[in-house]
Amino acid sequence: MSEETKSIALVASKGTLDQAYPPLILASTGAAMDMEAAIFFTFYGLDIIHKDKYKNLKVAPLANPAAPMPVPNIVGVLPGMTYAATWMMNDWMSKANVATIPKLIEQCQMAGVRMIGCQMTMDVMGVKRSDLIDGIELGGAAMFLDFAADSDINMFI
């Protein structure tokens, strides 16, 4: 990596819709700013690159005072509340013309963002390589830290 080139290393550890946006936005923008960018997907963050899940990430209506529907927690446990909160968030996003998660993933990949699936948490959660979208590297803590050690920006999301 040249002296001039900046680098950004992100850990994506959460699988809710709202928490999927920051790593994808920052990595794609970093790449557009001529930075090297990598995202390490671990634990629930793996859902962001899971073939069957990434198009339908959800918002948690429970223990989330800032949820799209500010309802008491006792209401949040009712069936359908996760669906309702997710629907509202997607509606906000679409009205504000914000890119969808699949679109941002595509933009990350086009921009050359390295996307790394955490092998250990895949094993823990029974996620196979074939469950993930194409273009994902697999690795562990050492692989991520090797990249992060030379990075100018490191964030855990």
Add this chain to the structure above:
Amino acid sequence: MNVDNSIDCKGLACPEPILHTKMAINKMESGQILEVFTTDPGSINDMAAWSRRTKNPIVDKSEDGDVFRFLIQKA
């Protein structure tokens, strides 16, 4: 000023104007001018930051109602 390429990012939210600008600049020759239209108020500071970081200078910017126009010269 001669414009070599123009992209319309009106209505798009962060980070799309930046991503589209970068994709357009990648396809251009050094010295050429890219025209970008946006409506995202955040794009004023975002475009300035992107320009500083990538060293593609903004040679002109203007505002017409809710629409911002940037002229960027490819480095």
